[in-house]
Amino acid sequence: MPPHNVRSLVVVGGGINGLAALFHALRLGAKGPLLVDRFQLGHDRASSHGPSRIARSMYPHAGYVRLMRATFAEEWPRLERAAGEPLLFRSPGLFYGPAAGPIAAYAKGVREAGAEVDVLDVATARTLFPMLRFEEDELVLHDRTAALIAAARTLRALERSTRASGAEFQLGTRVLAIDPSRDPIRIETDRGELLAERVILTAGPWARALVPELATRLLAIRQNLAYFELEGARDEFRVGRFPVFARIGLDENDFYYGLPEFDHPGVKLAQHVTRGRTDDPDSSPGTYDEDAIEDLRAFAIRAFVRPVRGLAGADTCMYTCTPTEDFVLAPHPANRRFVIGSGCSGHGFKFGPMLGRILAELALFGDSKLPEYRALQTEFSLAGRSA
Numbered sequence: 001m002p003p004h005n006v007r008s009l010v011v012v013g014g015g016i017n018g019l020a021a022l023f024h025a026l027r028l029g030a031k032g033p034l035l036v037d038r039f040q041l042g043h044d045r046a047s048s049h050g051p052s053r054i055a056r057s058m059y060p061h062a063g064y065v066r067l068m069r070a071t072f073a074e075e076w077p078r079l080e081r082a083a084g085e086p087l088l089f090r091s092p093g094l095f096y097g098p099a100a101g102p103i104a105a106y107a108k109g110v111r112e113a114g115a116e117v118d119v120l121d122v123a124t125a126r127t128l129f130p131m132l133r134f135e136e137d138e139l140v141l142h143d144r145t146a147a148l149i150a151a152a153r154t155l156r157a158l159e160r161s162t163r164a165s166g167a168e169f170q171l172g173t174r175v176l177a178i179d180p181s182r183d184p185i186r187i188e189t190d191r192g193e194l195l196a197e198r199v200i201l202t203a204g205p206w207a208r209a210l211v212p213e214l215a216t217r218l219l220a221i222r223q224n225l226a227y228f229e230l231e232g233a234r235d236e237f238r239v240g241r242f243p244v245f246a247r248i249g250l251d252e253n254d255f256y257y258g259l260p261e262f263d264h265p266g267v268k269l270a271q272h273v274t275r276g277r278t279d280d281p282d283s284s285p286g287t288y289d290e291d292a293i294e295d296l297r298a299f300a301i302r303a304f305v306r307p308v309r310g311l312a313g314a315d316t317c318m319y320t321c322t323p324t325e326d327f328v329l330a331p332h333p334a335n336r337r338f339v340i341g342s343g344c345s346g347h348g349f350k351f352g353p354m355l356g357r358i359l360a361e362l363a364l365f366g367d368s369k370l371p372e373y374r375a376l377q378t379e380f381s382l383a384g385r386s387a
């Protein structure tokens with residue numbers, strides 16, 4: 001047992017990855033771990049808030065397809081058992097776009113990994129998914145593994161489970177610096193010093209401020225999202241009938257995705273913006289960009305067969321992007337007991353229950369034996385793979 005003033009484990013950041021890491025650390029035997037967050041859990045200033053997220057196997061990199069297969073098979077069922085409620089809601093998944101564009105790489109990735117994905121011709125797509133418009137030159141991929149994630153319910157379930165298993169929380173506490181060269185590791189906060197044998201850092205868009213080695217590699221980008229009510233019976237837009245989808249265009253950032261109505265009125269719509277600007281996560285919280293919302297309305301009018309009835313809500317949320325959109329999931333070079341999880345680049349929630357497991361294994365045991373993680377270690381390293 002560490003001396004009384006030294007924590008066995010401190011997790012910095014209570015988004016999906018920090019809470020999942022805490023969940024697994026407790027499962028793997030950690031005693032009295034502490035989670036620190038500068039805000040309250042479920043707050044809307046970072047990347048994990050809001051009612052829903054997409055889970056898919058659809059990736060250009062076969063390694064991510066395989067990692068998601070393991071996540072679907074092992075970690076979401078484990079979390080649902082602990083939560084005592086469903087958190088994944090199966091839904092048709094459609095990923096489509098000009099066949100000459102990036103969608104072709106997604107088709108190659110899922111084929112290489114043998115994922116349950118069908119290629120649909122446009123006529124069949126129009127018959128099976130009459131709510132969406134498809135162009136003649138488009139490649140349409142039907143992901144039969146896809147699901148809607150009950151995101152807010154997942155965060156609440158993780159908090160309930162970890163509190164019940166003995167975790168402690170210090171919320172409203174901002175970490176100012178982490179010194180991995182000290183043993184125990186020294187964590188300076190705006191409420192005093194913490195000492196820890198092991199630290200897991202999952203600080204989302206603020207990670208680059210706490211790990212200088214990542215300052216140039218991580219971009220914080222604010223996303224705008226909207227909920228639109230469409231003409232028609234509400235039942236048409238519920239999960240299971242209305243697909244989770246993404247239209248992947250030719251140009252950078254020409255990537256729009258949507259989800260059925262779930263725990264919030266309206267079909268959710270957003271653009272996946274991973275390049276070309278950086279935002280200060282501390283500035284103008286919750287202020288969405290009117291032009292971006294109008295751009296989403298224009299996309300809704302182009303993409304949906306049903307007319308848009310009105311805007312049912314809008315919000316912002318932060319991405320933490322790496323140049324290759326690979327995650328950062330690795331120990332700090334100065335101390336293997338200081339483990340970093342960040343750079344989720346707008347696609348980390350679906351992997352959260354697995355990334356949390358890997359982070360906990362790295363922190364507690366110095367390594368993770370998960371073959372799907374081993375296969376992506378270069379991609380997940382602090383330096384990452386070259387863009």
Ligand SMILES: Cc1cc2nc3c(=O)[nH]c(=O)nc-3n(C[C@H](O)[C@H](O)[C@H](O)COP(=O)(O)OP(=O)(O)OC[C@H]3O[C@@H](n4cnc5c(N)ncnc54)[C@H](O)[C@@H]3O)c2cc1C
Pocket residue numbers: 012013014015016017018036037038039046047048049052053054055173174175176202203204205206207223224225270316317318319341342344345346347348349350351
């Ligand atoms: C609009 C949008 C749509 C998305 N859609 C999908 C999707 O469909 N599917 C999918 O898989 N993923 C999706 N994602 C991505 C996914 O939500 C993120 O990858 C994931 O939430 C990242 O979680 P995190 O725990 O790493 O970071 P965060 O949720 O950002 O958590 C970081 C936490 O650290 C705390 N913190 C930071 N700095 C400090 C400090 N100095 N001291 C104390 N605490 C600190 C913050 O308060 C915060 O709570 C989407 C993201 C956005 C923004």
